[in-house]
Amino acid sequence: MTDITVPQLGESVSEATVGSWNFAEGDAVKKDDILVELETDKVSIEVRADEDGTLTKIVAREGETVEIGAKLAELGGGSAAPAKAEEKTETKNDAAPQSSAQPEQKKADNAMSKAETGNGDMVDATIPEMGESVSEGTVGAWLVDAGAAVKKDQALVEIETDKVAVEVPCPADGILAERLADEGDVVTPGDVIARIRTGEAPAEPAPAEAAPKQEAKAEAPAAEEVKAMPSATRMAEEKNVDLGEVEGSGKDGRVTKGDVLKALESGATAPSSAEAKREPAAEKPKPAARETGPREERVKMTRLRQTIARRLKDAQNTAAMLTTFNEADMSAIMSMRKTHQDAFVEKHGVKLGFMSFFVKACVNALKELPAVNAEIDGEDIIYKNYYDIGVAVSTERGLVVPVLRDCDTKSLADIEKEIIDLGKRARDGKLGIDDMQGATFTLSNGGIFGSLLSTPILNAPQSGILGMHKIQDRPVAEKGQVVVRPMMYLALSYDHRIVDGREAVTFLVKVKDALEDPARLVLDL
Known part of the structure; x- marks a missing residue:
């Protein structure tokens, strides 16, 4: 027994x-x-x-x-x-x-x-x-x-x-x-x-x-048409997209929200596809019927959204949050990517992105300023001697933060591969709980959505989060001359209970220096 x-x-x-x-x-x-x-x-x-x-x-x-x-x-x-x-x-x-x-x-x-x-x-x-x-x-x-x-x-x-x-x-x-x-x-x-x-x-x-009931036969194609993630189905209904015309990239060919977004970009809508094929004339009034619907709609928050709201508010209520800003000239990294991109892809099978440079730059800075990599537990401070970096990813269900483990031991190629894998699994809803817990520091890239400047909120119980933003050509002074450079604003939000202003500013300057001179990452400077 x-x-x-x-x-x-x-x-x-x-x-x-x-x-x-x-x-x-x-x-x-x-x-x-x-x-x-x-x-x-x-x-x-x-x-x-x-x-x-x-x-x-x-x-x-x-x-x-x-x-x-x-x-x-x-x-x-x-x-x-x-x-x-x-x-x-x-x-x-x-x-x-x-x-x-x-x-x-x-x-x-x-x-x-x-x-x-x-x-x-x-x-x-x-x-x-x-x-x-x-x-x-x-x-x-x-x-x-x-x-x-x-x-x-x-x-x-x-x-x-x-x-x-x-x-x-x-x-x-x-x-x-x-x-x-x-x-x-x-x-x-x-x-x-x-x-x-x-x-x-x-x-x-x-x-x-x-055989006796023809509706049973009709069920099979219907099931195939709605072979989509719940969020994809909701978006398709809201945006009037025919899921039958959307190619699914998820497991077993299911349609994800990203697939619906791609379909929207290509102009695929329901009236131009399945509905138009059945009865173009009869189906035309449908959009008008939607316009005459209620002016407001009450929808229950998803559990993920409820948790996000609660955790972000708790972070504001608990931590003494402060944000310090700087900016980085991205010319060197952009030049390096352009010069070595083909060789990098040929050897590693992935493109060299920006995120791996930021991860490495943050790890180098965290090693010198351990308070930014620490957390408060009651009356104790826990200093982390490992560097697990959370990378905020926006999905159809809300914001999730999968974790890159032991980033101090990984190469740029390893980090890029893992970011791609975690990002895909996040959007497809395939992340496990182990993928999203235990980070010591977080990166949030609002720049991919066009954000020029923001103040990120801490991902408790961490004491620091770096906000990345849009790369934009701006005039800057260089050796007495006004030149145009691809600049990015950097924002470090930190818990002032554990991180002093001097440490926060120094951390951000070290990140800036590493980004503007990537050779420092190789030389461990």
């Missing part, structure tokens, strides 16, 4: 709430099967089987609060598994004529009734781990319709949390028998969100149901 216990839940997390169990007592399980998910205020943790066997006893029920190390269930040897499997097989064979004789009732009944009639084993699809400190999420748009064939690990639906978007994978091949939550519902890790009818038999009901 093996005890299934609560694993480590993450930094500063001591307890969790038990979600829905994926298996019932007496069910056979295999090694690494997800037994249950534990929901914390930061992440959802999947508890997996350590070995093949039978789930003999469930100790912690759904909704109970458990601490690290607490007993969740008991896993016995595998002797009971075959008997249970045979029992299910016999039930399936006995009830097969009933289910095939009543197709209408099959469609109306839920997955549990289907399990009773024995048309394949029922497997629960549950809400997975959603990240540290994340205790609940909101159901996004379903990617698969009820009754559709599904494959193992196929994404069924997306769950939007205050930090990341989490996909609910299909636990087995079969048919999506029942969807247990609608778009907008609040769910917690471990909740059963759908049931899958498995086995060889599930492949047959789909055509049988489609």
Whole structure:
């Protein structure tokens, strides 16, 4: 007999709430099967089987609060598994004529009734781990319709949390028998969100149901058309973009918000695509109908937006924030990129951007001014001897800050590759909670949106954040002459409780010097 216990839940997390169990007592399980998910205020943790066997006893029920190390269930040897499997097989064979004789009732009944009639084993699809400190999420748009064939690990639906978007994978091949939550519902890790009818038999009901009811046939193309991230769907509706005309770059060809933005830039709108093909004349009044809609619309904040708002306000209320400014001549970096870009791409497979220079410049400055790389914990100051730099990324769900680890040991090429990877995963909602915690300093590049100057807000509990801005040609005095140079304003917001003004100004000057003379980064000056 093996005890299934609560694993480590993450930094500063001591307890969790038990979600829905994926298996019932007496069910056979295999090694690494997800037994249950534990929901914390930061992440959802999947508890997996350590070995093949039978789930003999469930100790912690759904909704109970458990601490690290607490007993969740008991896993016995595998002797009971075959008997249970045979029992299910016999039930399936006995009830097969009933289910095939009543197709209408099959469609109306839920997955549990289907399990009773024995048309394949029922497997629960549950809400997975959603990240540290994340205790609940909101159901996004379903990617698969009820009754559709599904494959193992196929994404069924997306769950939007205050930090990341989490996909609910299909636990087995079969048919999506029942969807247990609608778009907008609040769910917690471990909740059963759908049931899958498995086995060889599930492949047959789909055509049988489609024959008497033509609407079942129409569901498949509809599901393909809405194969998009929830944020992409919302933007498409707001901007009147036909998702059927947008090429998806996300997982399994799903359309992301970035894809919709690209479509907008290319002028793709719904009236010029699918609607125009169906009935151009009849569909023309639709835009006018939208214009006569309500002047205001109340929309609930996403969990990510709520968290962003709370954390930014807490930072303002807690830290003694102050911002100091400087500017940097970007001529040297721009010249270096132009000279070595082709060779850099040929060797490393990525372009040499600006961000890697800023990361390296900040790391060099942080080494000399450790207070900017520290944080306050109660009455103590924690000085960090490592350099994990957070890079703020704007996504359709809001601002996220993935972390570049150990930047002092990475080359410019390593940093560029990691930035590209984190940025793509952030926009596709693929970041995990580990990707976004533990940064010691943050970079925020408002310049990509055209910002000329701003005062960034600290990413608590860090004591410093550097704001980058738009590179703009400006007249500057150089050796008594007025010349035009590509200049960038730099803004360092810092916590005055731990960083003195002298340290903040010195830090920013060192960053400026490194950017204006990149050789200093190579020479470690």
